[in-house]
Amino acid sequence: MGPTPAPAVTALLETSTTVRLRPQFEGNNISYAIGFKQINYLAETAVLNHFRTAGLPVGQLYQRFGLGFDVVDIHSRLGALLAVDDEAEAVVTPVTKDGENRFGFKVDLFVERDGQRLKCAGSTVRVLLRVDSHITAQEPLPAGLARFTAERLGSGERLETAAVAQPYGGFSDGRGTTGPDPVLTELVGEENAFGWRYRIPYFYCHFNERMQMSGFLRVMEEVEDLFLADRGLAIKEVLDTRGWIPVVTQSRIELLDESLMEEELYTVYTVEDIFKNLLYTCRMDCYVLRDGVLVKTATGTITHGYLHEIRPNVWEMATLDEPVVTALTTPRKASA
Incomplete structure (x- = not known):
């Protein structure tokens, strides 16, 4: 001892x-x-x-x-x-x-x-x-x-990639893209998934160099927002037309390696399960590209449903109807 x-x-x-x-x-x-x-x-x-x-x-x-x-x-x-x-x-x-x-x-x-x-x-x-x-x-x-x-946080899975990363387009193009992007296209493949490439800002990082857990929580929140918009379920539109708002019942994020300030973070958001037309679970996987190799730096899951307001300030769970289930289960066709 x-x-x-x-x-x-x-x-x-x-x-x-x-x-x-x-x-x-x-x-x-x-x-x-x-x-x-x-x-x-x-x-x-x-x-x-x-x-x-x-x-x-x-x-x-x-x-x-x-x-x-x-x-x-x-x-x-x-x-x-x-x-x-x-x-x-x-x-x-x-x-x-x-x-x-x-x-x-x-x-x-x-x-x-x-x-x-x-x-x-x-x-x-x-x-x-x-x-x-x-x-x-x-x-x-x-x-x-x-x-x-x-000495470092984890040692994430390394994935060889045949895709050639596109150079960052410049600040006038914004901080991220949902495609077309060759690396995202390869990562998403044929899965019921959504891809997002994002430049890690310094204010998501700590100790001079690496992204901290709160930054990944922000990414998880934002990729869900982008995913829903991509599937025709933009949050404000659904709130305005149906009175529904997403609600989270559980979430998890685990860091597998380090993601460094101003690296490009490739996030893949995959629909894993729809439970009794009430809840859906998505998996978030995050990668960075170093020396031509993809390094998996974080993974997690989040379970969402929808609340609707039955009277002012009184909310209850909504049942996912066929158009919503179809949107969640039908990937948008992306071009490389």
Whole structure:
């Protein structure tokens, strides 16, 4: 057995913490409800507070030990509405198993409804501490922390590609394209999928170089928006004509490798399942092209349905009718 972990590391691994948080107003897109991305942000914020409470805030991890904090896996289930004015109670429970080299935490979000404590979401968050080459550590690591550090995040699957990437068209063309693009065409193939190529902006990144989990949550949200528009289900049009708005019941993203600032991110969004004409699940796979080889850097899934407003501020699940199911299951023909 190794040395006894330092008290701060023991606290990370063994002690639960609770913090009260409010969602950001940015996430209040429809009516008074908060969207899935901001709920994931709350889970991340609760874990950041857990590190702070243990005595290892992320700023000090970087400055003292040369370690970057990275959420490398986040899996959330949404059970009840989180409202814009809610103050959520976030309970963080360590779930790291012996021998695991990533911190694991269960994060449960609770709100008050009519005098009762109601669970609105539950997440599993995994964290890795990435050794940073930009700075020199000022102190040795606390005992027990080295197990959760890595020289890089993962080693994603490498795929040989016959496609020749098109050069970036210039800023006047915008940040991304849905095609025609030879690499996207190859990745999408004959699948019921949608492709999007996007230049990673610096404000989706952290620690000077790589895209962080919140950036991938933004990509997941945006690729869904683009996918629906591509299938003739643009969100505003559907909201205006049917009174329907997408709702998320669960999501997961796992980082497999590093995606670097200003690289081209190739995102493939594949419809995997439609459940009882109520919910549909899509898989998101992200790649970058390095030295002529595609590197898979992230993967995830998200499950959507639609809510419709039966009376002002009262929403219920909608049944997917035949035109919507047809749109979800019929890929648009793309040209290379």
